[in-house]
Amino acid sequence: MPNKTKIKVAVHGAAGRVGREVIAAVSKATDLQLTCAIDQLDKGQISLEVPYYNNVEEALSEHSTDVIVDFSLAAACLGMLPHVIHHKVSPVIGTTGFSDKDLRYIADICNDNKIPGFIAPNFTIGAVLLSKLAAMAAPYFEYVDLIEEHHENKIDSPSGTAIQIANAIHDAHSDPFSQNHPTREPYPGARGASIHGINIHSSRMPGRLAHHQVTFGGPGQSLIIRHDTNDRECYMPGVLMAVRKVLSLHDFTVGLDQLLDND
Numbered sequence: 001m002p003n004k005t006k007i008k009v010a011v012h013g014a015a016g017r018v019g020r021e022v023i024a025a026v027s028k029a030t031d032l033q034l035t036c037a038i039d040q041l042d043k044g045q046i047s048l049e050v051p052y053y054n055n056v057e058e059a060l061s062e063h064s065t066d067v068i069v070d071f072s073l074a075a076a077c078l079g080m081l082p083h084v085i086h087h088k089v090s091p092v093i094g095t096t097g098f099s100d101k102d103l104r105y106i107a108d109i110c111n112d113n114k115i116p117g118f119i120a121p122n123f124t125i126g127a128v129l130l131s132k133l134a135a136m137a138a139p140y141f142e143y144v145d146l147i148e149e150h151h152e153n154k155i156d157s158p159s160g161t162a163i164q165i166a167n168a169i170h171d172a173h174s175d176p177f178s179q180n181h182p183t184r185e186p187y188p189g190a191r192g193a194s195i196h197g198i199n200i201h202s203s204r205m206p207g208r209l210a211h212h213q214v215t216f217g218g219p220g221q222s223l224i225i226r227h228d229t230n231d232r233e234c235y236m237p238g239v240l241m242a243v244r245k246v247l248s249l250h251d252f253t254v255g256l257d258q259l260l261d262n263d
């Protein structure tokens with residue numbers, strides 16, 4: 001493919017666990033051109049064969065870029081956005097841990113400046129399907145619990161994916177779910193966090209990457225829907241799909257399901 005038709009891509013959070021996978025995946029894609037990598041770490045601490053910057057403004061001033069992929073920290077992503085908008089670069093955001101107010105800000109700054117943008121709390125196809133299947137099952141059960149397990153370094157709990165799944169289940173169930181409220185709770189919190197009355201239990205430990213399980217309960221039966229990921233490569237098909245589609249989006253778009261439904 002001639003160079004001029006390639007989508008030019010920068011990576012923010014490039015030295016991180018997912019950022020490095022993005023660098024590798026974009027480098028391999030023949031329709032994409034990796035322009036630069038940005039991270040707060042000193043260049044000496046990492047080895048990336050691509051122009052490397054600690055400063056997003058400097059990076060985008062020096063490298064014409066169409067799309068920036070962000071897997072960093074919520075605060076770092078928010079700090080990056082005004083520069084990205086200034087350079088008319090479309091953000092594809094994988095970072096999690098944003099408040100609702102942050103998410104409104106991200107959508108508004110993109111929409112107000114007519115810059116197409118995209119965010120997904122989970123870039124794996126399996127998690128998107130889990131959410132859809134759980135929403136399909138929700139009307140038929142009165143009890144539900146959500147368990148999510150991640151690696152020990154994850155800084156937000158519950159996961160953005162668990163919150164999104166809870167919202168999808170809630171939207172698909174007309175009344176509140178039934179819940180057990182313990183009358184004796186010597187160790188508070190044993191029933192987990194609660195979103196719309198749906199209990200969420202978060203586990204963090206080595207040997208895990210990202211795992212989500214929804215358990216529905218009804219008289220004499222339960223239904224378990226579970227998704228496991230074991231390698232960060234799992235995010236790359238979704239990330240590359242978002243990079244290829246973001247420039248043709250009209251409004252700021254949330255969730256990989258929106259891109260799949262567009263196919």
Ligand SMILES: NC(=O)c1ccc[n+]([C@@H]2O[C@H](COP(=O)([O-])OP(=O)(O)OC[C@H]3O[C@@H](n4cnc5c(N)ncnc54)[C@H](O)[C@@H]3O)[C@@H](O)[C@H]2O)c1
Binds near residue numbers: 016017018121123124
């Ligand atoms: N949406 C998804 O599917 C998905 C999947 C995995 C991880 N995540 C999220 O992506 C984010 C990154 O995950 P990770 O496991 O790669 O984390 P990580 O800690 O390995 O990487 C984060 C990187 O961001 C860099 N960074 C921090 N502050 C910065 C700043 N101000 N400017 C530039 N770079 C900065 C860090 O130096 C680090 O290299 C987290 O929020 C995580 O929850 C999302």
